[in-house]
Amino acid sequence: MLIQMTNIAKNYEIGEEVVHALRGVSLSIEKNEYVAIMGPSGSGKSTLMNILGCLDSPSEGTYDLNGKAVSDMTDDELAEVRNKEIGFVFQNFNLLSRSDSLHNTELPLIYLGVSRKKRRELAIASMQAVGLGERMHHKPSELSGGQRQRVAIARALVNNPSIILADEPTGNLDSKTGEEIMQIFEVLHSKGNTVILVTHEPYIAEHANRVIHILDGQVDSDKATENAIRRANGEKVVI
C-alpha cells in the first residue's frame, strides 16, 4: 500500500474557536492509482491535500506513506519526504519567476543533493517528457499558462516521486489547454505513476479512475469512475 491514512483529523484554533477541518478520514491508495479528490470549498479537501503532500501534519490519526509513518515526523524529515516522494503541481504553477524553466525544473534535485551535471541531465529529460525541450531558458513570464504548467509538471517529475499531487492543475487554464495538461497526467499514469488530483470540476475528476468526495471533513463517497470501468474492460478512453 502506497498511502494508508487512518482516522486523520486536523483541528485549527482560530482565537477561542476550534475548527475541525478533517474529522477522521481513513483512506488507502495503491501504487499506480489515478485518484481525484473532490469537494466544495470548505470541505477540507485542501487540508487533506496538504497532509497527503506532507506540507502539514495531522492533529490525530496515522498516515503511512510507502511504509513510513509520516504523521510522527519532524519538519526536516517531512521536507525530505516531500523532496523524494512527492511531486507537486499547483493551480497557480508556483514557479520561481526570476529563474528559467530549467532552473525551476531542477530545484528539487538541488535539495536532494544531486551534482550539477547530473541535475542538468535529469531536468532536461524531464522537460522533454512534457514536450518543453525547446523552452529550457525561458522564464515563466515568457511562457504561456499551459507551458508554465508543463514546467511545473516537469519539476514534479524530476525526482521520480511516488506520488504526483496536483491541486486544481487546470484551474488557471482555458479548457483546451486544460485538456492538454490532463493528457499529460493520463500519460504519466499509464507509465506507472501514482496521480492524485484535487479538483472541484467533475469533468476533470472524470479523468481519474477513482473519485473520493470530501464533505465536512469526512469521506462522503469513494468510488470508481465510469472511465475506470471502461478501462478495466479494455476500452481505450479518450476524454
Place this chain on the structure above:
Amino acid sequence: MNLLEPISMGIIQLRTNKLRSILSLLGILIAVGSVTGIVSLGEGLQSYILGEFDKMGGYSMIWSWAPDSWYRNESGNWVRRPWEEYLTYRDVEAIMAETNLVEYVIPHVWVNMGGTESNMQYRSASTYGSVESTSPYYIMEQNWRIAKGRFLNFFDMANKAKVCVLGSQLAEDLFGVSDPIEKEVKMGGMRYTVVGVMESKQFFDNNYNDRVMIPVTTAQERILGHDHLGYITVKAKSPEYVDEVVDAMKRVYRRYHDHGDEYNIRTGEGELEEINRVLLIMKAVAGGVAGISLIVGGIGIMNIMLVSVTERTREIGVRKALGATRSNILHQFIVEAVVLCLFGGMLGIGLGLIIGKAISIYITSITHMTFISLISPKLMMIAVGFSLSVGLIFGVYPAWRASRLDPVEALRHE
C-alpha cells in the same frame, strides 16, 4: 547540498534583483570605503611621520634640560624649587669627553629680542622671527637644507660673531627679491650680518620658515650675559647606543651638579612611543566613527533582507514544498546577505583606496608633504572580515524568519 550551491543560488538571486542589490550594498560599500580610506590615511600618515623621524635621525636623538623651576609634588601641587641649576657649555663638552658614542651635541638658548609685532628690521622692512640660538649642527638635527650662502660655523661660535641665517619667509619679508647675503638686519638693538638663507620647510604645523638662527655663544655673551643653556640635543652615533649615551649624560650631570639625578632626559624612542600612541588613538577614533557607518550599513542589509523575505514568502513556500529544509532556507538567506556584504566590502576597499589616494593627493598639494595613503593586506583582510561579519550578523535574523515559515501558509501568501 554542498556549500557552493547556496552561494551560486545567492548570486543568481542578487543578480536578478540588480537595482535592489546595488542599493543595499551601497551602505556597506560606503561604510567599508570610509573605514578603509580613513585607516589607510592613518597608516600613510604614520609611515610618513616615522619616515621623517628616521630621516631626522629621531631614533638616535636625546633631548635634555635642567630641572624645571616648578615641579609637581607628591600631593599633585605645583611647587617652586628652592634651588636653581642650569646646563652650560661645560656639560656639552663633558658629555663629548665622557663617551665617544655621541655624534654631536647641539646647545639651544631661548632669546627674547623684544617686540611683539616685529623684532627684525632691514631698512624700512620689518618682520617677526623666532630666534634659535644654536650651533652649526642644528641643520643636521633638523634635516634642513641651506638655499643660499652658508650656515653658522665654528668660527662664528668662537668669535661670538654677530651673524645670522634666515628662514625663507623672513628673507622674503625683509628683502623681497633682492639678495640678503652680507646685508645687515637689526635685532634687539644689534646688527647681524646675514650669511645664509634656508630652504623652505614645513612639517605639520611646525613652520621653519620664520626662524632666524644665531650662534649660541653670541646669544649667551652679547645678549643674555650668562652661560646658561635652555636645552641640548644629543645625537648618538647609532640608535642602539642611545641607552649608553643616556647613562654617560647621567654620570656627567651627577658629577657637575648637586641635583644631577633630576635633570630631564628624553629619548627619540620615548617620543616615538608618544607619537605612535597619538596615531593609534587617532586611527581608533576615526575607525570607530567609520565603524558606526558599518552598523548603519548592516541595518540597511537587514531591512532589505526582511523585505526580501516577506516579498518572497511564496517562493520560500515553493522551495519548502519541493523539499528545502529549514537549514536550506536559513543558509540561502544568510548566504545572500553575506554575498551582498562581501561584494559591497570588496567594492568598498576599492572606494577606500580611491578616497585615501584622493585625500593624500590633496594633502600633498596643500602642505607639500610627500604623503601617500597606505593599504596593507592586513587592512584589506580586516575590511573583508568586517563585511563578512556584518552580513552574518544582520543576515541571521531575516534568514531565521524565512526558515520558520510554515509551508502551507507561505504557499497561500499572495
